[in-house]
Amino acid sequence: MRIRDRYAIGFTLASLGGGDCREGAREPVSTMVSDQVHAEIEEYTGQVPSWLGHLSEPAADHSWGVVRDLELGETELPNREKALIAVGAAAAMNCPYCIHFHKAEARLEGVGEEGLGEAVNVAANVRYFSTVLHGSEVEMDDFEAETGEIVDYIEQQQAAAAGDD
Numbered sequence: 001m002r003i004r005d006r007y008a009i010g011f012t013l014a015s016l017g018g019g020d021c022r023e024g025a026r027e028p029v030s031t032m033v034s035d036q037v038h039a040e041i042e043e044y045t046g047q048v049p050s051w052l053g054h055l056s057e058p059a060a061d062h063s064w065g066v067v068r069d070l071e072l073g074e075t076e077l078p079n080r081e082k083a084l085i086a087v088g089a090a091a092a093m094n095c096p097y098c099i100h101f102h103k104a105e106a107r108l109e110g111v112g113e114e115g116l117g118e119a120v121n122v123a124a125n126v127r128y129f130s131t132v133l134h135g136s137e138v139e140m141d142d143f144e145a146e147t148g149e150i151v152d153y154i155e156q157q158q159a160a161a162a163g164d165d
Contacts, residue, residue, distance in 0.1 A: 032060040080109040087116060088123030
């Protein structure tokens with residue numbers, strides 16, 4: 001396992017939900033993951049974060065598996081893209097824990113402050129237009145038809161530009 005992968009897991013674990021590390025925060029009762037998963041998390045991160053103890057036992061091992069396989073595993077998306085998606089989602093959810101972790105994760109993947117800001121702005125833009133569409137009760141069938149027309153137009157423009165080369 002690459003060192004970068006070991007560091008990344010510490011940041012992507014935030015997506016599991018979590019505890020509160022502020023002074024005076026409620027302490028988890030105990031780590032609810034199985035001994036096998038406990039050892040695996042420790043191998044990736046050098047520790048098992050205390051907030052994992054807030055996960056219910058039936059979900060604990062499964063939650064780690066989702067992070068390991070989806071966020072850390074070899075998937076269609078490179079880790080850099082997954083980190084940027086996580087930053088945008090965290091910002092849209094207004095989760096300071098996830099924002100902190102996923103920004104650090106994205107930095108480990110080589111994303112600079114401008115890229116982080118852009119990811120947050122894209123998330124804000126999506127949320128803005130979602131609010132407009134929902135609040136205006138735009139008909140989904142009409143929206144899908146218009147989207148199809150836009151995609152067709154852009155594909156035609158791209159094909160024409162490729163033919164100019």
